[in-house]
Ligand SMILES: Nc1nc2c(c(=O)[nH]1)N[C@H]1C(S)=C(S)[C@@H](COP(=O)(O)OP(=O)(O)OC[C@H]3O[C@@H](n4cnc5c(=O)[nH]c(N)nc54)[C@H](O)[C@@H]3O)O[C@H]1N2
């Protein structure tokens with residue numbers, strides 16, 4: 001029998017699953033998962049590696065656009081021709097607009113690789129004078145920026161700690177679908193629940209796979225209404241005297257006693273705005289009965305420890321920052337922070353060491369934009385400022401984006417928002433002068449590019465793979481290429497090295513190391529992180545995956561809880577700040593559009609396309625789906641068969657529209673139109689539809705997307721504080737399609 005070769009599935013689902021490839025005569029025969037009992041296990045996506053690798057749609061040569069941008073017409077060219085054109089346009093852009101006009105798109109397809117990583121092109125850009133960089137992710141911008149105003153930094157207990165909880169309350173979290181590997185929250189949670197038998201309550205507009213498997217109670221609630229729900233829970237806790245006063249006195253500022261400004265408690269009771277945040281008040285926003293909210297509050301207030309957590313869904317909304325903070329505030333007022341079995345209200349904690357990466361070098365350009373704001377930076381970069389657009393490192397941008405490089409990314413014309421208008425911006429050659437795409441297939445973002453460069457996939461390269469961000473145990477795997485790449489496809493390192501050579505910067509880029517020498521170098525550096533890696537890299541390759549555990553028990557803010565004076569938080573007061581003076585200052589200084597608010601305490605703000613706003617009748621979200629990781633795997637038939645793209649719609653909404661299960665429907669709003677078959681199900685509440693995010697955008701000549709891509713409908717309008725993507729905030733109408 002052939003001996004399997006180790007490789008990995010490296011896409012960005014939060015995990016990294018080792019794969020065992022059975023290869024004979026250079027051909028992949030089959031793919032198996034790791035078989036050790038406690039290791040990450042590949043899901044159906046990782047196991048589809050064979051279909052992915054041998055897809056007839058693999059890119060095999062560099063392509064040059066011959067039609068208009070987005071026409072999809074390309075010709076094959078040689079690598080040398082590609083480098084000529086790239087070197088020429090990069091040099092031209094830098095000469096004319098400066099290095100601040102050069103941008104590498106956000107992209108997550110190879111995040112778990114130490115070498116094949118965005119660092120390659122970033123290093124070259126830095127050698128040519130620098131580039132405009134970005135902060136934030138599309139994953140968790142709102143919660144990541146907001147959380148530290150409350151706690152100084154983000155931290156949370158791991159799912160494993162649910163072992164010690166009596167009650168688990170999950171706002172918009174679906175780990176059995178989004179953390180599916182067996183190496184993160186999904187599996188840990190199932191194991192922990194077997195031990196603690198904690199009651200599980202899921203608050204989600206959908207009866208998600210996680211709710212279906214583990215919830216004792218599903219509380220359906222409208223998207224964008226979590227802050228109202230949390231505040232009403234707080235109202236009941238205050239009214240019933242169920243808040244933890246001792247905890248509030250010792251560890252928290254801003255809960256009460258701020259006569260001039262108004263505390264959290266004042267706001268909840270409506271002392272300043274005359275709107276008590278009662279369950280009746282919240283019921284009209286969440287569409288959840290007041291009695292259910294009351295019962296939930298009593299249950300939270302009388303069960304200790306209570307583990308309150310949220311997914312990233314609730315925060316990927318118009319007021320995601322306030323949403324995230326409002327949920328966290330419940331953990332604070334009930335005194336569940338800093339103890340085992342409790343939590344901070346943040347996403348389940350993960351753990352991992354800091355890995356060495358291919359060195360990016362120093363970026364001489366200090367301008368930084370939020371990762372969601374690149375379209376505006378193309379349209380009108382120099383108008384973007386610190387106080388209005390969240391520019392960092394400068395008061396305003398020095399240049400518009402003129403050179404756009406995409407690698408392992410399908411953000412540009414799939415995962416970003418408002419794609420019809422985004423496409424129009426990209427189609428204008430006077431705005432962005434050059435668009436480059438590096439990928440293994442002709443994705444929608446590749447189709448709008450001027451030059452497309454064929455990349456190898458993970459099993460075709462020598463690589464060091466490390467655990468994903470959602471994993472709770474360390475994982476390390478060094479692997480040799482198991483397969484020959486198709487055609488002329490190259491690794492990202494080789495692609496960038498070629499361009500560096502053309503620019504006369506090869507030596508500076510490579511530091512005289514080959515691809516393999518860099519793997520050896522990164523391996524040596526990794527030995528500083530993982531103690532038991534052997535000196536001989538070949539031994540590590542033969543060994544396969546290394547797995548290791550966190551050094552200590554991980555309870556968020558445990559030291560602070562034990563001694564808040566000796567171990568203060570890194571907030572200005574050293575305490576948990578339910579009232580943030582920093583946010584108060586930002587609210588006074590920043591320029592916000594009329595639809596937006598920043599408040600110093602966790603509040604509910606009605607959002608522009610929220611539960612109670614006018615306009616199109618249905619709220620639309622796009623859950624992360626088991627058939628894909630974002631847009632990766634979207635074009636594989638086997639996965640589309642078991643997990644087809646469907647618009648979730650409640651029978652009440654379907655009946656009103658004369659839609660039957662399986663009908664083709666048009667989903668539309670003022671920003672766009674898309675077609676999808678409907679799944680009629682009581683697993684989604686009335687008034688809400690969900691179109692799983694990540695399907696490939698495929699607009700026809702009338703800009704009607706044939707692909708069922710939710711980003712045809714989402715709005716390109718950043719959230720107030722983080723300037724993050726509000727992609728679960730949408731209103732739409734759905735009708736039967738006549739096609
Ligand atoms: N409406 C809506 N939009 C969203 C979201 C949402 O919830 N709703 N979620 C957002 C989130 S959280 C994120 S993180 C982003 C993700 O957006 P992206 O980071 O763009 O992620 P993917 O769509 O998976 O695209 C990754 C690309 O990497 C390529 N790739 C995969 N494996 C390899 C490899 O081995 N080598 C190379 N060279 N390429 C490879 C794939 O072909 C794919 O084109 O999307 C965001 N967009």
Ligand SMILES: Nc1nc2c(c(=O)[nH]1)N[C@H]1C(S)=C(S)[C@@H](COP(=O)(O)OP(=O)(O)OC[C@H]3O[C@@H](n4cnc5c(=O)[nH]c(N)nc54)[C@H](O)[C@@H]3O)O[C@H]1N2
Pocket residue numbers: 012013014138139140171172173174177178179180203204205206208221222223224225226311312313314315316317621622623624625626627628629630631694728
């Ligand atoms: N299979 C699969 N797994 C993935 C990914 C993938 O694309 N596919 N992507 C990975 C990445 S990069 C990320 S960032 C994570 C994303 O993980 P999340 O952001 O947590 O995933 P979502 O599906 O957007 O949202 C989680 C749940 O929140 C619900 N929800 C949406 N809006 C709201 C709301 O306003 N309030 C409440 N209470 N619930 C709401 C959704 O119905 C869903 O069940 O997943 C990772 N894992």
Ligand code: SF4
Pocket residue numbers: 009010011013014015016017041042043044045046047180181629
């Ligand atoms: S998609 Fe995620 S869970 Fe599935 S095999 Fe790949 S890394 Fe593992």
Ligand SMILES: [Mo]
Pocket residue numbers: 138139140
């Ligand atoms: Mo993400």
